[in-house]
Amino acid sequence: MIPEIEKASLEDIKAFQEEKLKEVLCYVQEKSPYYQRLFKEHSIDIKSIRTLEDLIKIPVTTKEQLQNHNADFICVPKNKIVDFVTTSGTLGEPVTIGLTDADLDRLAYNEAISFACAGVTENDILQLTTTIDRRFMAGMAYFLGARKLGAGIIRVGAGIPELQWDTILKFRPTYLIVVPSFLLKLIQYADQHDIDVNASGIKGAICIGESLRNQDFSLNVLANKIKSAWDIELYSTYASTEMSTAFTECSEQQGGHHHPELIIVEILDENDLPVPAGIEGELTITTLGVEAMPLVRFKTGDIMAAHDSPCGCGRNTLRLGPVVGRKKQMIKYKGTTLYPPAMDNLLNDFQEVESYVIEIYHNGIGTDEIGIKIASQNASDVLLHDIKDHFRSKLRVSPKIEFCETQEIQKLRHSKLQRKPVSVIDKRG
Numbered sequence: 323m324i325p326e327i328e329k330a331s332l333e334d335i336k337a338f339q340e341e342k343l344k345e346v347l348c349y350v351q352e353k354s355p356y357y358q359r360l361f362k363e364h365s366i367d368i369k370s371i372r373t374l375e376d377l378i379k380i381p382v383t384t385k386e387q388l389q390n391h392n393a394d395f396i397c398v399p400k401n402k403i404v405d406f407v408t409t410s411g412t413l414g415e416p417v418t419i420g421l422t423d424a425d426l427d428r429l430a431y432n433e434a435i436s437f438a439c440a441g442v443t444e445n446d447i448l449q450l451t452t453t454i455d456r457r458f459m460a461g462m463a464y465f466l467g468a469r470k471l472g473a474g475i476i477r478v479g480a481g482i483p484e485l486q487w488d489t490i491l492k493f494r495p496t497y498l499i500v501v502p503s504f505l506l507k508l509i510q511y512a513d514q515h516d517i518d519v520n521a522s523g524i525k526g527a528i529c530i531g532e533s534l535r536n537q538d539f540s541l542n543v544l545a546n547k548i549k550s551a552w553d554i555e556l557y558s559t560y561a562s563t564e565m566s567t568a569f570t571e572c573s574e575q576q577g578g579h580h581h582p583e584l585i586i587v588e589i590l591d592e593n594d595l596p597v598p599a600g601i602e603g604e605l606t607i608t609t610l611g612v613e614a615m616p617l618v619r620f621k622t623g624d625i626m627a628a629h630d631s632p633c634g635c636g637r638n639t640l641r642l643g644p645v646v647g648r649k650k651q652m653i654k655y656k657g658t659t660l661y662p663p664a665m666d667n668l669l670n671d672f673q674e675v676e677s678y679v680i681e682i683y684h685n686g687i688g689t690d691e692i693g694i695k696i697a698s699q700n701a702s703d704v705l706l707h708d709i710k711d712h713f714r715s716k717l718r719v720s721p722k723i724e725f726c727e728t729q730e731i732q733k734l735r736h737s738k739l740q741r742k743p744v745s746v747i748d749k750r751g
Contacts, residue, residue, distance in 0.1 A: 323434070323435060323438035323471070324435075324438070324635075324636060324637060325435060325581070325583060327582050327583055328579070328581070328582065328637045328638065328639050329636055329637060329638060330638060331638065332630070332638060335582050335638065335639065336374060338582060339374060339582050339586055339610075340372065340373055340374060342582075342583075342586075342610045342611075343371070343374065343377070343586060343608065343610075344368075344371075344372070345610075346608065346609070346610055346616055346618065347368040347371060347618070348368065349397070349616060350397065350616055350618060351368055353397035353398070354394070354395060354396075354397050354616070355394040355395075356383075356387075356391050356394035356395045357618060359394070360380075360381065360383075361380075364380075364381060366379060366380060374586065377586075377588065377608070377619060378594070378595065378596070380618060380619050381594075381619070382590070382594050382606060382619045382620070382621050383617060383618060383619055383620045383621065384620075384621050385417070385564075385621070385622075385623055388417050388564065388617075388620070389417055392417055392418055395615045395616075395617070396420060396614060396615055397613065397614060397615065397616065398420075398422055398613060398614050400420075402422050402613075402614070403420035403421065403422060403614055404421065404422060404423055404426065405420070405421040405425075405426060405462065406418060406419075406420055406421075406457065407419050407420075407421065407457050407458065407459040407462070407563055408457045408563070409562070409563045409564065417563070417564070419459065419563050419564065419566075419614075419615055420614040420615055421459075421566070421614055422613045422614045424613045425566065425612060425613050425614050426462075426466060428566065428584070428611050428612065429459075429462070429463050429466055429467075429566055430463075430466035430467055430469065430470040431467075431470060431584075432463070432467065432566065432567050432568055432581065432584055433463045433464060433466060433467020433468070433470070433471075433568060434467045434468075434470035434471040435581060436467065436559065436568040436569075436570040436581075437467055437468065437471050437473065437528070437570070438471060439570045439571070439572045439579050439635075439637075440497075440526065440528055440557040440559070440570050440571060440572065441526065441555075441557075441572075441573055442468075442471065442473055442497055442528075443471070443473065444471060444472030444473055445473075446473045446474070446495075446496040446497055446525075447473065447474035447475070447476065447493065447494070447495040447496055447497070448464070448468050448473055448474065448475045448476070448495060448496075448497045448498070448499055448528075449475075449476045449478055449486070449489060449490065449493075449495040449497070449498050449499065450464050450465065450475055450476065450477050450478060450479070450499050451478055451479070451480060451486060451498060451499060451500045451501075451504060452464070452479070452480055452499060452500070452501070452530065453479055453480050454477055454479070459563045459566070460530065460561065460563075463561075463566075463568070464499050465477065474495075476489055476493055476495055481504075483507050483508050483510075483511035484511065486508060487508065487511060487512065487515070487517060490522050490523075490524065491517075491522070494523045495523070495524065496523060496524065496525045496526075497524070497525060497526050497527065497528060498524060498526075498527045498528070499527075499528045499530065500527050500528070500529060500530070501529070501530060501531045501532055502527070502529040502531075502532045502534055502544055502545065502548060502556070503532055503544060505527060505529075505548045505552065506544075506547060506548065509548070509551045509552055519551065519552045520552065520553050524552075524554050525554060525555060526554050526555035526556070526557060527548075527554055527555070527556055527557070528557050528559055528570070529556055529557060529558055529559065530559055530561075532544065532666070533558070533644045533645060533663055533666075533667075534556050534558045534644075535558060535575075535643075535644045536644065536667075537627070537643060537644060537646070539575065539576050539577065539643070539644075541556075542667050542670075543667050543668075543670040543671050544666075544667070544670045547670065556575075557570060557571045557575065558570070558571050558575075558578060558644070559571070559578060560578045560624075560642055560645065562622055562624075564607075564617060564620060564622070565585060565607050565609060565617075565620075565622070566584075566609060566612060567581060567584045567585045567607075567609065568581075569581075569641075569642045572633065572635040572637065573634075573635055574633055574634045574635050576629070576633060576641060577629050577641030577642050577643050577644075578641060578642045579633070579635075579637055579639050579641055580628075580639040580640045580641065580642070581639070582639060583610065583611065584609070584610055584611060585607050585608065585609055585610055586607065586608040586610065587605065587606075587607060587628060587640065587642075588605075588606040588607070588608075588619070589601070589602075589603040589604070589605060589606070589626070589627065589628050590603050590604050590606045590621070591603050591604075594606075599627075599628055599629060599630045599640070600627050600628075600629060601627055602625055602626060602627045602646055603625065603626075603627070604621055604622065604623065604624065604625055604649055605621075605622045605624045605625075605626055605642070606619055606620065606621045606622065607619075607620050607622060608620070623648050623649045623650055624645050624647075624648055624649070625645065625646040625647050625648070625649055625652075625661070626642055626643050626644065626645050626646055627642075627643045627646075628640045628641065628642055628643070629641045629642075629643060644663075645663065646661055646663065647660075647661020647662060647663050647664070648661070648662075650748070651682070651746060651748060653682055653690050653692060654689070654690050655690050655691070655692055655719050655721070658717065658718055658719050660692075660717060660719070662680055662682075662745070662746045664716075664717060665680055665692075665694070665713075665717070665721075666680075666745065668709075668712055668713060668716055668717065669694070669696075669709075671712060672705070672708070672709060672712075674698045674699070674700040674705055675696055675697075675698055675709075676697045676698055676699065676728060677696075677697045677728065677731045677732065677735065678694055678695060678696045678697065678731065678745065679694070679695045679731055679734045679735055679744075679745060679746075679747060680692065680693075680694050680745060680746045680747070681693040681694070681695065681746075681747045681749060682746065682747070682748045682749060682750055683749040683750060684749075684750055690750070691721075691722070692719075692721035692722065693721065693722045693723075693724070694721055694722070694723045694724075695724055695725075695726045695730070695731060695734070696709075696723060696724070696725055696726065696731075697725070697726055697727065697728040697730075697731040698725060701725040706723060706725070709723055710723060734747065
């Protein structure tokens, strides 16, 4: 199930997207109070925007603008919105996104072709280990996408390894939709209860929320831990509520594929100008085919690189590399620029680390400080020194590290108002 446009030449894909761009600009000029105001304030004639390169004539839209003027982005009467979702609010107040019937159909199509990208077919059964409630778009997308593809889906929900394994052994799903670190908990439970993970019938896992790969697409520490115990294929997928679109790895596992029918991609530098392929910048998107809340040049806040070399799967679309970090979570620490994912990877090197929270805050002179709270059954000065030495060796810095009780870490990681656990708490305001 590869859409024809994804097998087209780069020139044809570009021409296709430029026609779609004209459509979305006409639509928001007619329907969106926010973009009507933006175009007027900046004297933008949308007829002058004919190519993807012309997009730089339009100011970017930020998360803050979407938060502060949320209702002004809505392009349909409220009675046309059939589903209300919110962003996770990791970096600020959650944003409300409304979807019409047509938007839900688009969401289903997006996830169906994304699953197909990872090799899922109508003969497969997917086990959903994430929530479908709590205003969570992704859970709905996974369900609708599996239904659109014709695959089976089992809605187990988040957590509870015992229930997950009971379901796996009872219904024999072939793929899991899962946060990758949760796979380690499933492996641990299986070890404790004499379950052979490699006889479970699971072929692969479509992994969300955490990175599986280094920037060269090699498996990172977390993925290697999983693969050493469970011989399954691991597929990264990247998405956000605002985009209503996913970028999922194919069999080549060299980045998440772009769907040209659904979204326009830019990777921008600090001056909001495009960077060359392979160079890191901020992912900025323009949605295509969205009815309720289309976005034009929306800056996602995620730093990554796009790759345009040919892919062995037959698609000619660009691919997004692993997220380097979130722009707002960039840390300037003792002369070194860091992002939390780099620290995640180092902490995953230690089997003794059961869970952790990274806290970022300002010190008395206003510069960034990092504190890491770790839960471990083997807490010792030796382990502490080993972790600090590992940080110094790999990142050239040594943050403040302290051991805490597991309950304290869990309380920090889990909030009643959040849909997913957090590993980073940014106290810098």
